[in-house]
Amino acid sequence: MDYRIIDKEHYYRKGVYRHFTEDCKSSLSITARIDVTALAAFSRQSGTKFSLNFLYLLSKALNSRDDYRMAYLWQSDELICYDVIHPTQYVFHEDTETCTPVYTRYDPDYETFYRGALADLERGKQSREYGLDAAGHPNWFDASYLPWLSYDAMHVELPDGYLYFLPIVNWSRWREENGRLLMPVTVRLNHAVADGYLVANVFRLLEREIGAIPPAGDGIPFDKRGRNGVE
DSSP states (O other): OOEEEOOTTTOTTHHHHHIIIIIOOOEEEEEEEEEOHHHHHHHHHHTOOHHHHHHHHHHHHHTTSGGGGEEEETTTTEEEEESOOEEEEEEEETTTTEEEEEEOOOOSSHHHHHHHHHHHHHHHTTOOSOOOOTTTOTTEEEEEEETTOOOSOOOOOOOTTOOOOSOEEEEEOOEEETTEEEEEEEEEEETTTOOHHHHHHHHHHHHHHHHTOOOTTSOTTSOSOOOSOOO
């Protein structure tokens, strides 16, 4: 885990940061639907899991900009930026109707990420423990899929005054509209390190990554694939 300390006096969001960490501690979330038609088609044609393919693109998007890798160290009152952040995904157990968090390491190489994320999921299926270890995984962001419905809005609340800066991202089942597959995605960020532009930009980055997906078999960014079914 590597990070650099941000000089708050020269931080480009200095005024906003001070206001939303001292005067008005708050967060900001946006729910919007993104077109995942190309990603669903790729997943189906390549025999890979849609959920893991989306998790890869989400992790890639969030790691592309410092603003999404920020954190607050309350012990030293320091603002930091991690070199990389990793996704915490979840396994749902039908028998107990509970979830197990699964810590997956982000790797910019798709094959490496996919193989690791799939192995993490399989291990998570063997446990019924909640197993949350936030202290041991400080640079992991929350990424949760809700497959039971296609929602229109979602709001994640944290304790008042809690300066948690890492992204919290949720998504649910897609809907077909006019021949396109539109999937609800919710992005939550702390207002101290992000405004409406930065939250909306996550959706723009995701749409750009999905738009760059070639047909299955044509290479980058998914140039090597498993054969583990589609989710």
